[in-house]
Amino acid sequence: MSAPRGIRADGWFRLQHRAAPYLFVAPFVLLFLTFGLWPIVKSLTLSMYATSGPKDQVFVGAANFRFLLRDPDFRIAVANTALFAFWSVFVQLPLALGLALLLSRRWLRGREFLRLVFFSPNLLGQVFVGVLFSVLFVPQYGLLNNALHGLTEPLHRWLSFIPVVELDTKWLANPALVMPALVLTSLWMYVGFNMIYFLAALQAVDQDLYEAATVDGANGFQQFLAVTLPGIRPVAVFVLITSTIGSFQLFELPYIMLGNGSGPNKAGLTIVMYLYQMGFVTGDLGYASAVGWTLALGLLVISLAQMRITGAFRSGAE
Amino acid sequence: MIPTAATRLLRAIVYVCLGLLAALTLTPLLWLVAATTKGPDDLFHYTFFAPRASMVNFDALFEVGKAVKSVDFLRCGINSLFVACTTVLVQLFFSSLAGFALAKYSFRGKKQLMVLMLSTMLIPGQVVMAPLYELIYRLGLVDSYLGLVVPGAVSVFGIFLFRQSITQVPDELLDAARIDGCTEFRTYWDIVMPVSRPMVGAFCLISFMGAWNSFLWPQIILHNSARFTLPIALNQLVGIYQQQYGTLMAGTLVSILPVVVLFLLLQREFVAGLTAGAVKG
Numbered sequence: 400m401s402a403p404r405g406i407r408a409d410g411w412f413r414l415q416h417r418a419a420p421y422l423f424v425a426p427f428v429l430l431f432l433t434f435g436l437w438p439i440v441k442s443l444t445l446s447m448y449a450t451s452g453p454k455d456q457v458f459v460g461a462a463n464f465r466f467l468l469r470d471p472d473f474r475i476a477v478a479n480t481a482l483f484a485f486w487s488v489f490v491q492l493p494l495a496l497g498l499a500l501l502l503s504r505r506w507l508r509g510r511e512f513l514r515l516v517f518f519s520p521n522l523l524g525q526v527f528v529g530v531l532f533s534v535l536f537v538p539q540y541g542l543l544n545n546a547l548h549g550l551t552e553p554l555h556r557w558l559s560f561i562p563v564v565e566l567d568t569k570w571l572a573n574p575a576l577v578m579p580a581l582v583l584t585s586l587w588m589y590v591g592f593n594m595i596y597f598l599a600a601l602q603a604v605d606q607d608l609y610e611a612a613t614v615d616g617a618n619g620f621q622q623f624l625a626v627t628l629p630g631i632r633p634v635a636v637f638v639l640i641t642s643t644i645g646s647f648q649l650f651e652l653p654y655i656m657l658g659n660g661s662g663p664n665k666a667g668l669t670i671v672m673y674l675y676q677m678g679f680v681t682g683d684l685g686y687a688s689a690v691g692w693t694l695a696l697g698l699l700v701i702s703l704a705q706m707r708i709t710g711a712f713r714s715g716a717e
Numbered sequence: 718m719i720p721t722a723a724t725r726l727l728r729a730i731v732y733v734c735l736g737l738l739a740a741l742t743l744t745p746l747l748w749l750v751a752a753t754t755k756g757p758d759d760l761f762h763y764t765f766f767a768p769r770a771s772m773v774n775f776d777a778l779f780e781v782g783k784a785v786k787s788v789d790f791l792r793c794g795i796n797s798l799f800v801a802c803t804t805v806l807v808q809l810f811f812s813s814l815a816g817f818a819l820a821k822y823s824f825r826g827k828k829q830l831m832v833l834m835l836s837t838m839l840i841p842g843q844v845v846m847a848p849l850y851e852l853i854y855r856l857g858l859v860d861s862y863l864g865l866v867v868p869g870a871v872s873v874f875g876i877f878l879f880r881q882s883i884t885q886v887p888d889e890l891l892d893a894a895r896i897d898g899c900t901e902f903r904t905y906w907d908i909v910m911p912v913s914r915p916m917v918g919a920f921c922l923i924s925f926m927g928a929w930n931s932f933l934w935p936q937i938i939l940h941n942s943a944r945f946t947l948p949i950a951l952n953q954l955v956g957i958y959q960q961q962y963g964t965l966m967a968g969t970l971v972s973i974l975p976v977v978v979l980f981l982l983l984q985r986e987f988v989a990g991l992t993a994g995a996v997k998g
Binding site: 412415416419420421423424426427428430431433434435436437438439441442445453498501502504506507513514515516517518519520522523524525526527530531532533534535537540542545587591595599644648650651655658659671674675678679684685687688690691692694695698699 | 720728731734735738739742743744745746748749752760761764811812814815817818819822823824827830833834837839840841842843844845846847848849850851852854855867868870871873876895900901902905926929930931932933937948951952955956962965966968969972973976977980984988
């Protein structure tokens with residue numbers, strides 16, 4: 400930008416005007432190059448070394464990746480994480496959208512308050528939620544088992560196909576129940592968060608389109624398919640991709656809830672937990688970098704696939 | 718238009734559904750608050766609040782009257798406040814300054830810088846954790862607050878947030894300041910920042926929450942329990958107190974309170990900031 404007319408003409412003033420943008424980005428650029436870009440470049444080379452702490456390094460080439468792909472623990476971690484991501488995305492997002500649709504009714508009173516309520520769990524860090532829920536999941540006395548037992552027992556008497564949830568159901572000690580417990584916890588945390596995005600998207604949909612659809616005789620469901628869904632598609636794709644990426648980075652919830660470990664039969668072992676254990680408990684920073692890059696590439700492939708399936712690439716041509 | 722009986726019924730159903738879901742969402746939080754007020758005998762005996770409130774959990778948490786403390790929870794709370802506030806201030810200053818430069822100036826290398834920033838945003842943080850640790854180790858910053866704050870001082874996300882909001886500040890306003898003799902930095906400090914107040918509020922909250930709730934990096938960096946932040950301290954308490962759930966719940970409540978208070982102060986700005994990138998972008 401050239402200096403506006405009428406500006407002071409002395410040399411110093413012109414100099415500071417010209418130098419300003421460089422000085423303004425300089426601290427960021429310096430920090431970014433050192434703590435953002437350099438570690439990314441470094442992790443590429445580091446992933447080809449076997450290390451023991453930050454000092455000992457031996458070049459091993461692609462051996463880290465070969466070992467990784469054969470390690471049964473890594474396979475367990477990938478399977479667990481993918482299962483978690485699948486359930487949390489396919490249960491969470493429809494619920495979040497449903498909530499947003501209900502909350503965007505124009506006649507609804509107390510919308511601001513309800514939005515606040517549904518969003519509130521997201522304020523809590525995963526560590527704090529982990530501690531809270533590990534107590535809610537306690538067998539015999541825990542709130543969840545008591546509520547579920549109190550609810551399912553009378554129901555079972557009427558409809559015998561509904562199973563009774565026993566009071567001593569051990570959510571965090573039974574390998575089959577670890578994942579449902581984690582999905583349930585993350586559902587509580589993140590439904591309201593994604594709802595905020597859907598709400599914002601719904602408010603941006605052109606209201607005239609609904610009137611036009613009503614004139615054309617479309618019912619509520621048809622309007623949802625023809626007006627709402629296309630209208631919120633960019634945001635929906637964004638939410639789908641970010642929540643998938645977030646789910647694949649699951650670490651703190653299982654780490655805290657399963658007592659700083661991977662749980663019974665490694666049922667709560669996730670990719671990032673595997674990375675943490677290999678890199679910072681065992682001390683092989685090179686191997687941890689290899690795990691990190693495998694995760695990054697996997698996420699890139701999944702994100703691209705999701706964009707293709709949801710037609711994000713086509714939106715420009717329409 | 719007067720609603721018909723059918724629509725009135727439908728609306729009632731929606732209200733009931735939303736009310737139930739809201740109650741379901743708040744139940745764990747209510748239980749948490751109630752649990753901190755109950756002694757060990759009452760904890761599971763009463764579902765929520767007991768007829769008699771007790772302070773035993775908070776006394777145990779801060780180990781009132783004990784000469785040697787296992788985890789100094791108060792100290793860890795102060796650590797957390799210090800680390801989170803420092804991170805917010807540093808991130809806010811650098812991000813808004815760089816965001817201003819990217820929004821309102823053309824300069825050499827601007828495009829390349831933006832492309833570089835965007836492409837690193839796509840790489841998950843876990844990729845750089847090992848080399849970052851190595852770097853922090855070489856710099857001698859392991860087990861220090863600097864090791865926590867410095868790598869987190871840059872927020873690419875924050876820069877894009879500020880770039881977007883500052884783009885909407887009219888150029889005439891900035892030129893008027895310059896004609897009045899403001900240097901570029903004063904223009905930023907006295908014009909751009911006050912005008913961007915909503916984004917500043919949103920960013921402060923997002924940044925505070927990130928630093929406050931952060932667990933993995935402090936867990937890797939910090940060794941001395943006197944420097945622990947609250948998430949690390951609480952995780953230690955789980956190991957120490959095992960079945961003393963009341964004390965653990967007191968620790969959880971104390972840990973989440975600052976964020977809740979900050980959120981209630983800034984919630985309007987926060988929701989606007991959160992969705993700014995998604996809807997317009």
